[in-house]
Amino acid sequence: MTSAWPAFETHEVSNQPPPFGGRNLWADDSALADAVQREGGGVFVSPLARYGGLAGDALYRLGFDANRDRPRLRTHDAQGHRIDTVEFHPAYHELMSTAKTHGVAGLSWHDGRPGAHVARAALSYLHHQAEAGTSCPLTMTHAAVAVLRQAPALAEWADKAAAPHYDPRDVPIADKAGITLGMGMTEKQGGSDVRSNTTRAEPQADGSHALIGHKWFFSAPMSDGFLVLAQAPGGLSCFLMPRRLADGNRNAFRLMRLKDKLGDWSNASSEVELCGAWAQRVGEEGRGVATIIGMVMMTRLDCMLGAAAEMRMALAQALHHTRHRSSFGARLSEHPLMANVLADLAIESEAATVFAMRVARAVDQAGGDPQQAAFARIATAVGKYWVCKRAAVFVNEAQECLGGAGYVEESMLPRLYRQAPLNSIWEGSGNIQCLDVLRALSREPQVLQALQVELDAVAGTDALYDAALRALRAQLATPPEQAQARRVTERLALLLQAAVLLRAQSPNASAFIRSRLGAEHGMAFGTLPADVDFAAVLGRALP
Template identity: 55%
Template sequence: MTAIAATPRSAPAGRTHEVTNQPPPRVGHDAADDPVLLEGLAREGAAWYTEDLHRIGRLTGSEQVQRWAREANAHGPVLRTHDRYGNRVDEVDFHPAYHSLMEVAVGEGLGGTPWADPRPGAHVARAAGFMVWSSAEAGHGCPVSMTYAAVPALRSAPELAAVYEPLLTSRSYDPGLRAPTGKRGLLAGMGMTEKQGGTDVRSNTTAAVPEGDGTWRLRGHKWFTSAPMNDLFLVLAQAPGGLSCFLVPRVLPDGTRNTFRIQRLKDKLGNRSNASSEPEFDDTVGWLVGEEGRGVRTIIEMVTMTRLDCVLGSASGTRAALAEAAHHVRHRRVSGALLADQPLMRNVIADLGVESEAATALALRLAGAADRAQRGDAGERAFLRLATAVAKYWVCKRQPAAVAEALECLGGNGYDEASGMPRLYRDAPLNGIWEGSGNVNALDVLRALTREPGCLDAFRAEVDAAAGADTRLDTAWRSLLGELGTPSDPGEAALGARRLVERMALVLQGSLLVRHAPAAVADAFCATRLGGEGGAAFGTLPRGADLAGIWERVPR
């Protein structure tokens, strides 16, 4: 038999195929180059922050920060309960990427800094910066948020605030367990829930006993305390006079370790870069914050601000997923045409764009209310009280569905960890659970409507500002007002609380979009969310919707 010699082909060594029709990496962009965000920033009084926001946006979109985000999640926190000699240390070690993310966040004033900034719009600027920066990596936002939220609660104890507030509002990230007053900056956390009660904090069994020298001794076990390596914690415990709030430092003023035994870290679905823990208190030193027996009232100041950050975070996560999906379809071809040019995909992305714009507009409106409320505006404080609970319920509830749809736009690529979409998807349900689940916030809305009538007046004024601009909005609002003004049995009211709060969120978003968004976005929102012209899934905008006008608002 004659051997047949193979003819060598010219091809690069080791190359078996050529990669085509894959989108380029989405790096080197400005994550703040977003008309929805920039318009909201100016509208709520913080246009002076625009240049800084773009600087943060360019850093967010850099390859370096994207690498930090991947590494901080791939190499999560590790608990060390003891040192090599058997001494308890209760420390949590983080990957250097986590520290890099935290250093930027604190250095950019995304923690407690706005409370020390006299400029109108300081809280709006911080909210926009938080939304842009956390779009790169959401987990490290938890300690940043709690530090921001701790300041107004700590002010219930002026003598403690005088010592710690300057450090909580610092721009210096100074990790490590040392005496608080010897550090350049501090981070704060909270310890509320226990395993027998969860949200029902009045069932807490952690006990606090006064020492007679201004300090208290705490004993008990907390079930879900995030960021245990922070410096200070606001903790709920049962004092002789009832449930009270205490400041518990990890390290005491004399430099000795306070008893803060970390039993284990939670193995969570998402939020992997952030440590969440079960600490045990045993003769742990604390200081009373606020009145004895009024702990919930004291710590609710912190909860309100962390709920605001949940809304900001969900709006940010929704927009991040939209941006990734839009980038993919702008480069991927199917049947010879870009996905972005194919009618059904255009509808899906446009619908996600409408959802994202509604979430962003509402989030920034809340930030504006928070800024004006802390400057003494009673009407804005009343609006914030009700609208935060409404937005916390709805915006956080919508994020998982929106992220899932965005992931699907990438097909199998979206299910691959390398795309980053699975991390966005795992993180998506968190804000709906943190600081009160959907039911908790829906019932809180009923509580505000029943006990604080001024809240409804402020909410009504906000929605009424768009009266006459869209008949679908007007009709939905009249129907809702009729229900809000009709007394009902408490049991029946609770049974329908979710539907009520959903409708409140939609008319509030509709009012904001009708007043501030382009006609294409506002019309599509009112048609589908208020007028019944859309379906249950995304991508069901009706015929005649101005998809091109909506796409102009979709980030690149």
């Protein structure tokens, strides 16, 4: 008997979305484009548009390869020599080269025009959507320049870190046009309490120091140099430790193992033993934390940007899927409850993005404007706490929009979900940020004044916003207790996001304020008031 079915033809593929790639992440994101113009980066639109095209196409594809084949540590070569080398998939190096060439790690330093920090922030936001792991060394390289420029003797290091060149070779920096930088701050007994570090810095006759100790998290171990905190005779100090010495020899440190992390798979993080490693002090002895504080502000901004970028990519994936898949006689995105979920995610994403770009403007102007410097001081901590805290639950909700397809590795959502908790932990977890907010409010009057100026600028444009602002003022009339630090920081974050949306005249400002400040919202996404125009929100979110 002949079968009625052709051999091996068991099904047809239908009701499936097309591949996501091939988009321009800049052209798709009107909220980002508007924010860059508003915050002073409009002169950089052309390079941002070019990078948006790369991030949504070539870099997007490379990200899958870079994460599928994780870095491997080779401590010795075939002949038994100690080499301490980390091997990466070629896609990692291509991602790094493209990012460095286009200014993701250095535009704000090698382009002196106003708005360069805003444009660099937008580049970082676009890159992070395509591949988040490489954002770690790119962020550290960018932020370290702020520290290295404090030391004229380290001008070559600062200039080559900022330069639009990537060179993965393990050679002295004299042989390179561009370099990358990592960090070695955290020790196993201290974590965020870096003042409890035990790594020693022993002075040498030539003015250098020999570092002896152990670092529990040593980021991007194939970088050309590392900023390290260690105890000098005069107290905790900051040091630049090269990977290769000027004579070409390896510096005296050993990579013990690579961390087996939840996410961030394309990037290597390690443990290291410092065995008398040569290092040069940066800044005053005993002032290590004060020396790196400018770097911390910039890495916190990039945590905000990274979390906002993860939200944005998760939203785009959810919208793409639900617009191309049907159920019960309609596209998924047209079902009212799904539309509520998607619109809620879109509003959250826009608020995160515009707030991060507002902070980028404050960082851009901090050098010449004390009010912007004070605003950047507190807004980076507020935003780092809140935006990063929202990312994980946001990505999970976006996964649910895809159903089971959002739980398999062919989708980008599992990678985003693994990545989402990182930014809330790195550079100080939630409690550290909230305690920093309380410290700034209680000890730095200029910070409270800068907040008042920012929040008062849009007072009178929305009654619910005004009521929430009055309530915050009453709450801050008495210095908050430590146990209330998260509550205060959350209210600040929501009001600051609302203020930016109002200043931007965003069509989503009212829905954000009603839901987030006016209590017209449940605990989960998808609980917006029924009279919100979901179709208009989604039309703005993604063409």
